[in-house]
Amino acid sequence: MNNPLDSAALNAAIENVHRAGVPGLFAEVRDGDRVWRGAAGVADVATGRPVVVDMRHRVGSCTKTFTAAAVLQQVENGRIGLDAPIGRYLPKLVPGERGDAITVRMLINHTSGLAEYLPYAYPSLRAFPVLADTGPQSLDDHRFTPFHATELIGMGVSAPAVGAVGGTPGVYSNTNYLLLGQLLEEVTGTTAEDCITRNVIERAGLQDTAFPDGPHVHGPHSLLYEAWFGMIDPPRDYSVYDMSWVGPSASLISTVADLNRFFGMLFAGEIVDRSSLAQMQSTVPIISQEGKPIDYGLGLYPMRIPGGGVVWGHGGTVWGGGTMSMIDADGGRQMSVAVNLQRWNRLDPSGRPQPHPIDDALAAFHRVAMGGAGGESPPQER
Template sequence: MPGLFAEVREGDQVWRGAAGVADVTTGRPVTADLRHRVGSITKTFTAAAVLQQVEGGQIALDAPIGRYLPNLVPGERGDAITVRMLINHTSGLAEYLPYAYPSLKGLPAVADTGPQSLDDHRFTPFDPVELIEWGVSAPAVGTPGGTPGVYSNTNYLLLGELLAQVTGTTAEQYITDHVIKRAGLQASELPTGPYIDGPHSQLYEAWFGMIDPPRDYSVYDMSWVTSAASLISTLADLNRFYGLLLAGEIVSPASLAQMQRTVPVISQEGKTIEYGLGLYPMESPGKATFWGHGGTVWGGGALAMTRADGLRQMAVAVNLQRWNTLDSSGMPQPHAIDGALATLYDVAMYG
């Protein structure tokens, strides 16, 4: 792991730590205030924006998506899939990534994939409607509302189109004005270009040992994930956002209660997790429950978790992804980094 940085808060106390380098060529160190691509943490922001529109009466949480976007999810599926099912990944819609990135066609069997497409599409301006069409036209991965759901970025690109439809502006602009600015976040943005402005780390992708040495993908057009995973933020901003969200200041307490209603969902790593509306819990037996989200992009990852009472928070960022190599059966092998991160999370959350 080239570099890792974290911020932990308890009440008025703040701890920030950083280790390693932000650039393996120059040796520039990571610091805890760097801006970072935080991947699917974006989903909490998008879900909060949709719930604001539910509160205002512009969207009905259990209405069929076909009511709003009949051209994107037509026919019986448009009638059967609700807005809630998109937010909690129980729509049954497939992931579009293997179609946008042909070398990933073997997913979820990572041994049958290759990293070539990552370079091919570094500067590709994807059209979200085309990405959605790939996901909608792919074989369904479940029945609408059925559990366990299957995690799919297609759901959140559709939510971005839904926001645009009902607000009359882009999802990025609405989320900026009504979630990012409402939370007073000074260093967070949904980018329009491939660059990260301001101090940041390089982002190193290993793709399960198939890219050796790992390659820097910090410069990347994020139109491949937009409202699903494109957010740039800082650890301080993430802790501020989740603290306000859990305090009922981004959405109403009633909407927050909806966000914390979970269903079983199969993650992209193939694990069954409990997932709410853009939030999921982390808990240890007999210990307090934390709520938040994790995320990855090519080369970067982050996790942000806030205790249910809002009094303790953790945000962690790393600048290497898919460090596990594969065993003879094509499954990712355990790695010391996994155990080190789990220990860090446990200490950060529980002391």
């Protein structure tokens, strides 16, 4: 059973994350009718401008839950078959036998076998996941590069497969969600961003959530500091960035309050119907972008908070920014937190990320926020 919401413990826990090395972070925790909102640290290390809890933030792969919900809405109205082959809708993007074998469901739960396009779009990351052989140069090279989704999809589709079609464990890949964006465009006649905005964001009444219309984040926001495993020292601000490199996979801008509202309404059956929500919670084993085995549903994944049971949600990262949103299965307890530093772990001689005090401090904050009593920080996905 969850512990009651403890404002003093939450204030201390969020401050500890800042002291551990995150320049700034902010969060909202809900427990029934009770709400705690807090922030610690700075939005700009040069000026000392503080972070505040209502700042807008690039939420990375939390976008995937919005995109998955939009697809399932189209499944409900009969425009998309969840277990239909993607080649039925997008034969030019996924041609031949793979197009006939890969289903819409496999795209949503990352069991398509399609490779991640990112190392091909960003040449300095080509050695990923061998981190020691990567470098951050491409992050600067592509700060203002306009990518088209079909260009990126082509990179992922033409790359060597990362697993058997429909096989497990699947492998997390942004290629899957760019294809879902093209699928939405094909069946609705509008862009994926417009479809998701109209049918998900506006349906949920989210006032501060939107896809970017350029490289800037409009409204109050933090700078976003990327360290790339100690190779950028001091960490560099990437808050101004063309997000076409991830589009409907990970480009959404939101607030912690809006994220909590969205996940609360999703689990109340107000975004998709109850049968679709059950499909979203039907999981398969996959390998996360961090190389860790996790269970993944349709745009959602479960996380265990020791002492607090299993919660659901999604995490996300962009260059310099991270977000995690989670909710109890019954919708009673929720948390969304945003941080303005990413990839803070330096590499050991074998090229593996070393433990960092931030890891333990974030895990402790998640634990206190969700009423648990121990454990690791859940994975965040780009």
